[in-house]
Every structure is written in structure tokens, then in C-alpha cells.
Amino acid sequence: MKSIYSKVPKASRLYCLVAVLFLSHHAHSFALSSQPTKWPFNPPHDAQVKVYAVSESSMVNTYKSIDWQAQWWPIAFESVTDKTRPYPFELLSIPIVIWWDNNGKRWNAVKDACPHRLAPLSEGRIDPSTGCIECPYHGWTFEGKLGKCTRIPQLEDGEVPPEARTAATVAAYPTTVAQGIIWVWGQSLQSLCGRTPSVDLIPLCPPLVDEDLICLDVSRDVPYSYEQAKENLLDPSHVPFTHHATIGRRSYASPVPLKLTSEVTLAGFRGTWERNIPASPMTKKHLGRVERETLFNAPSYMHHLISTPEVSTWTVTYATPSRPGQCRILARFPFKFPDPVTDTGSLGGFNTTPPASPLRGRSWASRLRRAIFLSIPDWMQHLQQNRVLDDDNIFLAVQERRLLDPAGSSSASWVKRYYMPTKADLFVAQFRRWIDTYGKGGPFGALTADALEELDYKTLPDVLLDRYHQHTRHCASCSRALACVRRWKPRILGAGLLIGTLGKRLLDVKLTSNRSEVVVVALIGLLAFSWQQLSRIEGDLTRGPYPPPRNAVESGRKHGNL
Incomplete structure (x- = not known):
């Protein structure tokens, strides 16, 4: 959906920027303070288990450990990906380039190295007449579906001779779009012998089947590994302290008695809280009626779900390993503004019948808030979301380097070096055990001190808070x-x-x-x-602020909370 900002005449955009600066600071808290309404898709707990079981079972194979390459990996949100130029990305230490073929109306992904002399194709251009990508060095062009070379300007008529077609082909990767995300399969079509993996293996987010919701999306390349990112995302007890003055508040901290509700398997695990602790205004309001759920759908998907009879609050994250010491996080926050639709015919207190149209049945106040919120450009939302990610960035990279034991290996060193006496660390411990049992020590194996030595510069604040290169x-x-x-x-x-x-x-x-x-x-x-x-x-x-908001002098303003 195009924002209203894009329709403003260029001469007036300066004043639009200044006029909405205040909104950029409060957009995220505005969204969180607007309670979501009852979900059209929110069956009772046992039905949710069946929904998730589809995606969980799809991850299971005949092997006893996960194949990191044989996965659909989320790369970018389509709505904020430039379709006019190549998009470079590193997936599992493989440089790839993604681009939009306007002729074929599809996203393509190939290895970011021309087979001629290995120049990065991402520095080239998209040929508007053919939709092919053109190498910047000598003009070789490649189509994206199979990676075939379609033109070599240095040959007669530019045609590729039959005997050179195999050698001139670049590795192509299956690509698709689901729920607004560009997904790339971790194995090339050539290694798959031309077979296309099923899109049913994509770990989708259940509430996004409802087209009548608003979803805040943001992605960022973080300077620490997939394992460290997942460990952090699965830990709910850090929010009041790490994110104090952004989305958390220290005064809301309380015991977090976590427990598993499923076994830890190749597919991941599910968990909840042993009892409901009123740790926030919402949980205090609903007391025992609050339900919490955490799902780790291995290897990329994770969500936290807080449910009451009136609202459901989702925090959905994906983690895609780029290379040792770096991964990409894609975060989604689906929600709705409240409307006066009655609760008649609901399941478990959640409305199961969506309105006939996005605006029908809503009050004028709900329509106005929705219209105002949708008019805020994505970049303004991202400013606040990046503040939250800055909170973690400043120390997680340092923590990861310190996790390495003196022998120079991170394999199982967490058992020796972490002291986790409370149930608040249960999900972290189970994820680390999943890595050791099913994950082969991580997407790149056990990280060594030598492998991370060249990345030590990433522990500098200027690098950790580099929003430009990371987002x-x-x-x-x-x-x-x-x-x-x-x-x-x-x-x-x-x-x-x-x-x-x-x-x-x-x-x-x-x-x-x-x-x-x-x-x-x-x-x-x-x-x-x-x-x-x-x-x-x-x-x-x-660039993000330093020191972070949690360490800044209290200004007396009322901080937001999760």
C-alpha cells in the first residue's frame, strides 16, 4: 500500500518531514497503545496446536539433524525492497543477488558471481527490455529462472554457443513471495536437479491469514550470529531491563516461570508460563485470563503470543544466518485497532467472523486512527523499531565473543560458562540444547576464536549502532x-x-x-x-544513540511499556 507521503508534491515534502517528526518518535508506542481487536483467525488453544502442527511436521525429515541448506529462508520484506536495482545478500556464507524481473513479474536469485571472471552481478543492472541481470564488467547477461547466460557481447551476435552454455550458467536459487516476504531456498536449482521445493515448507505466521490487520515490519543485519540472535529473541525476561525507555520498563520486571508444553524435537519446541504473573497493565487487567505461548519453529521462525478474551498480541521474528558472526532479523508485529463488532459467535472469546469489508462495522474513531496510522511512511516506523534493536546490539556481539572458551570453541561452552539458576532461562537452555542435538552446532558448525577474530571490530559502538549499513x-x-x-x-x-x-x-x-x-x-x-x-x-x-536510552538520564517523561 502506498503511503500518503508518496503523493505529496516534492516541493512540499520538506515541511511534511518536519511536521511529522513528532509522529516518528511516537508511532510505535501509538501502535502498541492501540489495543488490537478480536482476531477473525484465533481458534481455541487445541485448534492452534493443529494449525502449527502442519508447519512443524513439515520441518521433520528422515535425518536426525537439520539440513541448514534445505530450508526456505526469509530475505527481505517485499514492500520495502527496491525493484529497480539488484539486491545483494549473503545466505549461509553464499553471496547471492536478488532482483525483480518486471517482464516475468517475479523475483529471481542467483549466485552473486559472474562465471566469466567472478565480478559481483549485484554491481550490474537490470536490463529493462529482458528482465535479465547484466554483469558490470563485460556485459554478460543472465536470466533468473535457471541462471542461464543469454548474451555474451564479445561473441558473434552475442549468442552463447551450445558447448559453453553449461559453463556460462550461474547457480540459481528457488525464490517465492509469501505473506509479504521474499523467500530463497538455501540450495541451488542445479543441486536440486531442477526440482522446485514445496512452498508448504515455508514457516508462515498464522494471524497473517487475516487481510484486515496492520503489520509493523522491520529487518536488520545484526553483528552477531544466528544462535545469539535466537537466544535473545526467545528470552522474555530481558525486555524490562534491556528495553527500558523504549518498549520496556524496569518496574514491570517480575519472575518469569517458563515451562515447556511440548518435547524438544527436530521441529523445535513450544512453551508457556507456569502461572500468570501480572507484569504489565494488560496482564494486571485480565489477571488469570491471560495466556502466553512461545513457539520456536526450527530453524527460522519464533513467536511470542499473549492472549486475553479481548486481545491477542503477537511478536513474530525470523532469523536468517548470513555468515559467522552475522545474521538478519525480520520482525513483525501484527495488530488491529478496536472496532464495535460484537462478540457473538466467537470461539473462546475471539471473533471468528471478519467484517465484510475492511472499514464496515468500524466506528469513525477506529477508521480515523487506522487512516492516520497507514499514512505514516514505513521509514518513520523503522526509526522506532531500530531503537529497540539498538538496545540489544550494543552488548550481544560482545557477549558472543566472550562465550568462546579458552580452547577457542563455542561448542557446548554455554553449559560451562552460563549460570542460569531460574526458570526464566528455560527457553534459552532448550534452544542451545536443540543446537547441540539437532543443529550440528549451528549453521556454520561450532564457531571458533579464529573465525571471529577478524570480526572483533564489530564490538565497537560505531559499528554496533551502524543503522545505515545494517538497515x-x-x-x-x-x-x-x-x-x-x-x-x-x-x-x-x-x-x-x-x-x-x-x-x-x-x-x-x-x-x-x-x-x-x-x-x-x-x-x-x-x-x-x-x-x-x-x-x-x-x-x-x-546511527543509533549511545549511551542507549536505558542508561540515559531520566527525563521525567512517561516511558512506553511492552
Whole structure:
């Protein structure tokens, strides 16, 4: 869905940027404070087990350990991926390039290395006439479905001779789109002998079958491994402290008595809380009626679900391993604004019949809030989401390096080096055991000190909080916003200097009235304020704050909570 911002004339976008700056700071808390309504898709607990069992069982194979390559891996959210240029990504230490074929109306993925002389295809261009990707070095072109070379300019007529077709083919990877995410299979079509893996193996998010919801999405490349990311995402007890002053609050901390509700298998595990602790305003309101569920659908999917008779709050995350010491996190937060639809015919207190249209049956207040929220550009939402990820980034990379034992291996060292006496760490321990039992020590095996030595620079704050390289450059919405800000800043500076110079000269010769002087001063003040706010946005799009909000001096403002 296009935002209203994209329809604003270019000449007016500067003032739109400044006018909505306040919303950028409060957009996420606004969304969280707007309680979701009853889900059209929310069956009782036993039905949910059956829904998830489909995706869980699909992960099980005849082997006793997981095949990290034989998986659908989430790469990017389609809505914020630029379709006009190649998109580089590293998957399981394999460089790949993704691009949109406007002729075939499909996403393609091939190895990011031209078979000619290994130049990165991601530095090339998409041929608009054929939808093929063109190598930047010598112009060889490749179609994306099978990776075949379609043109070699250095040959007669550019045609590829039959005897060279195999050698000139680049490895192609199965690609699809599901629930707004671009997915890539971890094995090439050539290794699969042309067979296409079933899309039924994709670990989908159950509530997203409802088209009438709003979903906050954000992705980020984090400077620590898949294992460290999953460990953090499965840990609910860190939120009040790590994310204090962003989405958490220290005063809401309480015991977190976790327990498993399923066995730990190749497919993952499921868990909940032993009892309901009123650790937030929502849980205090509903007391014993609150239900919590955590699902780890191996290897990429995880969600936390908090359910009451009125609302369901989902936190959905995927983790895709890029290379040792780096992975990509894709986070989703589906929710709804409340509406006056009655609870008649609901299952377990949840409405199971969606309205006939997205707006029918809703109050004007609900419609207005929905319209305002949808008008906020994606980049503004991402500013707040990145603040949350900054909270973790600043220490998880350091923690991962310290996990290595003196012998230089991370395999099973967590058992020796972690001290976890409470039930709050149950999911973390079970995930680590899953890695040891079914995960072959991780997607790259047991990490060694030598393998991570070259990544030690990533423990520097400037690297850990580098929003530009970790997010902005591969997010089309944030990239456009940054380019717009950088276009307008020198224009504002020039306009301010021009008005200031002309105003001074007019004042020197006394050709202006007192009212004109006020206008000149007001214009200069407005331009200075605009320049300052644009500089702030530019900074937020490129680097996170340090020290983090949890360590900043309390400002007296009311912090949001999870």
C-alpha cells in the first residue's frame, strides 16, 4: 500500500518531514497503545496446536539433524525492497543477488558471481527490455529462472554457443513471495536437479491469514550470529531491563516461570508460563485470563503470543544466518485497532467472523486512527523499531565473543560458562540444547576464536549502532527518506543564507518596516529549525544513540511499556 507521503508534491515534502517528526518518535508506542481487536483467525488453544502442527511436521525429515541448506529462508520484506536495482545478500556464507524481473513479474536469485571472471552481478543492472541481470564488467547477461547466460557481447551476435552454455550458467536459487516476504531456498536449482521445493515448507505466521490487520515490519543485519540472535529473541525476561525507555520498563520486571508444553524435537519446541504473573497493565487487567505461548519453529521462525478474551498480541521474528558472526532479523508485529463488532459467535472469546469489508462495522474513531496510522511512511516506523534493536546490539556481539572458551570453541561452552539458576532461562537452555542435538552446532558448525577474530571490530559502538549499513541501505523507504533529507539540507542552508544576507542589506539601508524585520527573523528561524530537524532525521537513519536510552538520564517523561 502506498503511503500518503508518496503523493505529496516534492516541493512540499520538506515541511511534511518536519511536521511529522513528532509522529516518528511516537508511532510505535501509538501502535502498541492501540489495543488490537478480536482476531477473525484465533481458534481455541487445541485448534492452534493443529494449525502449527502442519508447519512443524513439515520441518521433520528422515535425518536426525537439520539440513541448514534445505530450508526456505526469509530475505527481505517485499514492500520495502527496491525493484529497480539488484539486491545483494549473503545466505549461509553464499553471496547471492536478488532482483525483480518486471517482464516475468517475479523475483529471481542467483549466485552473486559472474562465471566469466567472478565480478559481483549485484554491481550490474537490470536490463529493462529482458528482465535479465547484466554483469558490470563485460556485459554478460543472465536470466533468473535457471541462471542461464543469454548474451555474451564479445561473441558473434552475442549468442552463447551450445558447448559453453553449461559453463556460462550461474547457480540459481528457488525464490517465492509469501505473506509479504521474499523467500530463497538455501540450495541451488542445479543441486536440486531442477526440482522446485514445496512452498508448504515455508514457516508462515498464522494471524497473517487475516487481510484486515496492520503489520509493523522491520529487518536488520545484526553483528552477531544466528544462535545469539535466537537466544535473545526467545528470552522474555530481558525486555524490562534491556528495553527500558523504549518498549520496556524496569518496574514491570517480575519472575518469569517458563515451562515447556511440548518435547524438544527436530521441529523445535513450544512453551508457556507456569502461572500468570501480572507484569504489565494488560496482564494486571485480565489477571488469570491471560495466556502466553512461545513457539520456536526450527530453524527460522519464533513467536511470542499473549492472549486475553479481548486481545491477542503477537511478536513474530525470523532469523536468517548470513555468515559467522552475522545474521538478519525480520520482525513483525501484527495488530488491529478496536472496532464495535460484537462478540457473538466467537470461539473462546475471539471473533471468528471478519467484517465484510475492511472499514464496515468500524466506528469513525477506529477508521480515523487506522487512516492516520497507514499514512505514516514505513521509514518513520523503522526509526522506532531500530531503537529497540539498538538496545540489544550494543552488548550481544560482545557477549558472543566472550562465550568462546579458552580452547577457542563455542561448542557446548554455554553449559560451562552460563549460570542460569531460574526458570526464566528455560527457553534459552532448550534452544542451545536443540543446537547441540539437532543443529550440528549451528549453521556454520561450532564457531571458533579464529573465525571471529577478524570480526572483533564489530564490538565497537560505531559499528554496533551502524543503522545505515545494517538497515537503511537495503530498505527502499529509508533510503528514499535519507536521499530526500540530504537533498533538502543544502537548499535550506542556502535559502537561510540568502534571506539573511538580503535582510541585512535591507536593514542597513532602512528600506524595511518593523513588520518586515519580524518576517525575516521568523523565516530564518523556521529554516534553522527545519535544518536542525532534518539533521536529526539524517542521524537517526544512519546511527543509533549511545549511551542507549536505558542508561540515559531520566527525563521525567512517561516511558512506553511492552
